[in-house]
Amino acid sequence: MRKVLMGNHALSYGATLSRVQVIAAYPITPQTQVVELLSEIVADGKLKAKFIRVESEHSAMAACIGASAAGARAFTATSAQGLALMHEMLHWAVGARTPIVLGNINRAMAPPWTIWTEQNDSLSQRDTGWMQVYCQNNQEVLDSVIQAYKVSERVLLPTMIVLDAFVLSHTYEVVDIPEQEKVDEYLPPYNPPYRLDPDEPHAFGGLTGPDGYFELRYIIEKAMEESREVWRETGKEFGEVFGREYGLTEEYKTGDAEFLIVASATIASTARVAVDVMREKGKKVGLLRIRVIRPFPFDEVRECLKGRKKVLVIDRNVSFGFGGIFYQEVKSAMYNEEHRPPIFGIITGLGGRDVRVEDIMEMVEDVERREKPEDIIWKGVRV
Amino acid sequence: MEGGEGMRLPLPEREVMTPGHLACQGCGAALTMRLALKALGPRTVLSIPACCWSVIDGPFPHSTVNVPLFHTAFETAASTASGIRAAFEILGKEDVNVVAWAGDGGTYDIGIQALSGAAERNDNIIYICYDNEAYMNTGIQRSAATPLGAWTTTTPVKHPKSEPKKDMVSILAAHRIPYIATATIAYPEDLVRKLERAKETKGTKFILILSPCPPGWKTRPEDTVKLSRLAVQSRVFPLLEIENGEKWILNMNIKKPVPVVEYLKPQGRFRHLKEEDIQRIQEYVDKEWERILKRCGLA
Amino acid sequence: MKPWKPDIDRKMVFKSVKEYPPMAVSLYTMMFNKTGTWRTVRPVINYEKCVYCLMCWKFCPEPAIYLEPIEVKGKERMKPIIDYDYCKGCMICAEECPVKAIEGVEEER
Numbered sequence: 074m075r076k077v078l079m080g081n082h083a084l085s086y087g088a089t090l091s092r093v094q095v096i097a098a099y100p101i102t103p104q105t106q107v108v109e110l111l112s113e114i115v116a117d118g119k120l121k122a123k124f125i126r127v128e129s130e131h132s133a134m135a136a137c138i139g140a141s142a143a144g145a146r147a148f149t150a151t152s153a154q155g156l157a158l159m160h161e162m163l164h165w166a167v168g169a170r171t172p173i174v175l176g177n178i179n180r181a182m183a184p185p186w187t188i189w190t191e192q193n194d195s196l197s198q199r200d201t202g203w204m205q206v207y208c209q210n211n212q213e214v215l216d217s218v219i220q221a222y223k224v225s226e227r228v229l230l231p232t233m234i235v236l237d238a239f240v241l242s243h244t245y246e247v248v249d250i251p252e253q254e255k256v257d258e259y260l261p262p263y264n265p266p267y268r269l270d271p272d273e274p275h276a277f278g279g280l281t282g283p284d285g286y287f288e289l290r291y292i293i294e295k296a297m298e299e300s301r302e303v304w305r306e307t308g309k310e311f312g313e314v315f316g317r318e319y320g321l322t323e324e325y326k327t328g329d330a331e332f333l334i335v336a337s338a339t340i341a342s343t344a345r346v347a348v349d350v351m352r353e354k355g356k357k358v359g360l361l362r363i364r365v366i367r368p369f370p371f372d373e374v375r376e377c378l379k380g381r382k383k384v385l386v387i388d389r390n391v392s393f394g395f396g397g398i399f400y401q402e403v404k405s406a407m408y409n410e411e412h413r414p415p416i417f418g419i420i421t422g423l424g425g426r427d428v429r430v431e432d433i434m435e436m437v438e439d440v441e442r443r444e445k446p447e448d449i450i451w452k453g454v455r456v
Numbered sequence: 457m458e459g460g461e462g463m464r465l466p467l468p469e470r471e472v473m474t475p476g477h478l479a480c481q482g483c484g485a486a487l488t489m490r491l492a493l494k495a496l497g498p499r500t501v502l503s504i505p506a507c508c509w510s511v512i513d514g515p516f517p518h519s520t521v522n523v524p525l526f527h528t529a530f531e532t533a534a535s536t537a538s539g540i541r542a543a544f545e546i547l548g549k550e551d552v553n554v555v556a557w558a559g560d561g562g563t564y565d566i567g568i569q570a571l572s573g574a575a576e577r578n579d580n581i582i583y584i585c586y587d588n589e590a591y592m593n594t595g596i597q598r599s600a601a602t603p604l605g606a607w608t609t610t611t612p613v614k615h616p617k618s619e620p621k622k623d624m625v626s627i628l629a630a631h632r633i634p635y636i637a638t639a640t641i642a643y644p645e646d647l648v649r650k651l652e653r654a655k656e657t658k659g660t661k662f663i664l665i666l667s668p669c670p671p672g673w674k675t676r677p678e679d680t681v682k683l684s685r686l687a688v689q690s691r692v693f694p695l696l697e698i699e700n701g702e703k704w705i706l707n708m709n710i711k712k713p714v715p716v717v718e719y720l721k722p723q724g725r726f727r728h729l730k731e732e733d734i735q736r737i738q739e740y741v742d743k744e745w746e747r748i749l750k751r752c753g754l755a
Numbered sequence: 756m757k758p759w760k761p762d763i764d765r766k767m768v769f770k771s772v773k774e775y776p777p778m779a780v781s782l783y784t785m786m787f788n789k790t791g792t793w794r795t796v797r798p799v800i801n802y803e804k805c806v807y808c809l810m811c812w813k814f815c816p817e818p819a820i821y822l823e824p825i826e827v828k829g830k831e832r833m834k835p836i837i838d839y840d841y842c843k844g845c846m847i848c849a850e851e852c853p854v855k856a857i858e859g860v861e862e863e864r
Contacts, residue, residue, distance in 0.1 A: 123542035128573030132535035139539030276519035276781035278527035475841035476785035482845035486816035519781035678846035
């Protein structure tokens with residue numbers, strides 16, 4: 074069934090089709106529609122779930138963790154300040170190996186108050202062990218929730234589905250809503266190896282000294298490593314079942330591209346248009362969209378960047394005192410590679426400043442004029 | 457509670473918790489858990505935030521309570537328990553107690569938001585606060601539960617606790633939850649009765665259990681039960697129940713109270729008190745007692 | 756008979772990641788930890804004085820006192836027995852005994 078949906082509602086439908094069992098969420102602009110629609114769906118009896126109207130985001134994640142540990146599929150959604158407030162519990166969800174899926178609407182951090190899009194909120198959490206998926210359209214948002222549960226429950230690590238504030242969350246697009254039966258075939262019920270159960274009692278998370286903790290961290294990293302292939306496999310399977318295939322990355326006209334743009338989220342979909350315009354003018358340019366940044370898609374990135382003349386990484390975020398985050402990570406991934414190209418990074422669109430096709434084309438021209446990369450290049454700031 | 461033919465035991469016989477755990481000698485919190493698990497039975501799931509019990513239960517991969525236990529972050533005892541209960545409800549698991557088990561720090565201070573949230577939603581959990589009146593697990597720092605005049609490492613002898621104990625019972629009563637009770641280890645039958653009543657009640661239940669701590673109170677390990685008895689007999693810790701936040705029931709109307717100085721004397725954390733300080737504390741206890749009597753319709 | 760029995764005789768330290776569960780979950784009890792070694796004083800029950808009120812059993816924090824059915828003057832009683840493997844010597848039992856039937860004996864170390 075095709076419907077015109079805002080990004081937030083695509084999240085709600087994704088969670089509904091995934092048959093989530095416990096939802097604990099707290100409102101924050103621009104996430105509110107996610108949970109508003111879900112609470113209606115639950116109240117209407119269309120989804121058999123418990124909706125806990127928690128009193129803060131920290132409690133939202135704590136409740137999701139408790140529910141997941143007890144054997145229920147848990148979901149929540151938040152943004153910026155809310156995600157930041159959850160931070161302690163994000164670490165907890167990973168250590169407890171609870172495969173929660175969270176929808177994060179990328180919103181710039183306060184102060185000053187803002188509600189518009191930027192990636193710092195989710196990227197600040199990239200060390201926690203959460204897997205992260207950056208979506209470029211509402212179809213991908215809905216599909217990614219379903220795929221994320223499959224991956225998360227296989228490797229026992231939580232996933233955040235990330236979408237840009239307003240540009241996706243509140244923008245209406247045509248979305249194909251899969252049939253519940255097909256989703257049920259693709260996504261089996263949640264069945265964790267250990268759960269809170271009086272018939273088989275365990276204590277979860279007991280004190281662990283230096284004689285035990287190291288291995289637990291190693292085990293989590295191994296799960297992250299394993300997840301790369303699981304993302305690929307389940308993405309392919311998604312294509313077979315639903316007709317839309319997903320990878321860790323997505324390439325557009327990269328075949329003979331000499332100039333490569335690396336971008337994520339909605340900037341990537343704008344860049345796709347820019348690529349077409351530039352191609353028409355004869356420029357050999359292509360686009361690598363990074364969809365999953367944790368686990369980092371080393372193989373895909375290294376393979377795609379090999380031998381290019383120039384690479385431009387566009388960041389809608391900044392790690393103060395260092396630079397663009399996707400830029401840092403892509404550069405570092407290429408450092409030991411034999412045929413690594415010169416990699417440039419540009420920071421743009423912070424606080425929701427619009428990034429248009431012309432802007433991207435100007436960025437490409439700017440980089441073409443430069444001989445050497447710099448640590449930070451800004452685009453669109455009124456200096 | 458049968459034991460042997462025709463033999464009635466004062467408490468349920470079954471030991472849910474087994475020995476070998478890391479509680480100090482004479483630990484009030486350990487006895488509180490032992491008694492609570494007797495009352496609640498093995499079909500109990502515990503949500504335990506940072507507190508002494510995070511350590512007492514033992515290190516990974518060991519546990520002493522023999523029931524499912526989820527160690528959780530400091531401020532999340534109640535919110536984790538709410539999530540656990542929601543999961544059991546949706547999974548159709550009805551015959552399980554979901555218990556948040558927190559110290560006074562994780563209840564009066566950092567955990568109060570989550571507790572208030574759960575109480576406001578009337579989530580079907582039993583919230584048990586074992587109160588040793590300070591942050592004992594981190595080395596005896598002052599909490600809102602520390603009583604007036606007490607020494608702690610952050611209220612040293614030159615500046616002992618200048619505020620009275622936060623009135624958690626009234627705060628929870630204001631939430632109008634179905635059942636609130638205070639209890640202590642010196643009255644184990646009363647404690648068990650109250651937990652059994654909490655088990656049978658739906659909604660949020662709050663049980664505050666005074667659990668003396670020898671290293672924190674600077675008392676002899678053998679005095680732990682005696683001190684909790686003196687706390688009740690001196691009117692410092694009234695044993696009461698509250699139904700729906702409105703009906704207050706005084707379980708023990710102490711007609712001939714022990715002077716509060718008898719309760720304070722054996723405790724090193726009060727050793728620095730002067731005559732006038734003890735007098736002030738006695739006056740405070742007397743005033744609080746009058747308030748309780750009024751609430752219970754016994755004034 | 757003691758109502759508890761250790762399932763393992765020492766603290767478990769897994770030799771490799773292969774033996775670990777995916778997250779820190781308990782797989783054993785704490786009974787390997789014979790806390791009787793903590794004692795400096797040992798409580799000893801004088802069963803001639805004991806009236807089988809079970810105060811000691813009620814108030815032991817471990818628990819390190821268990822019950823065994825016994826017949827006393829033709830009546831069914833439960834006899835409290837201290838498990839010295841685990842008794843930490845806190846002496847709450849001695850303090851609470853209403854007939855002073857429990858004596859503290861210095862441990863020889």
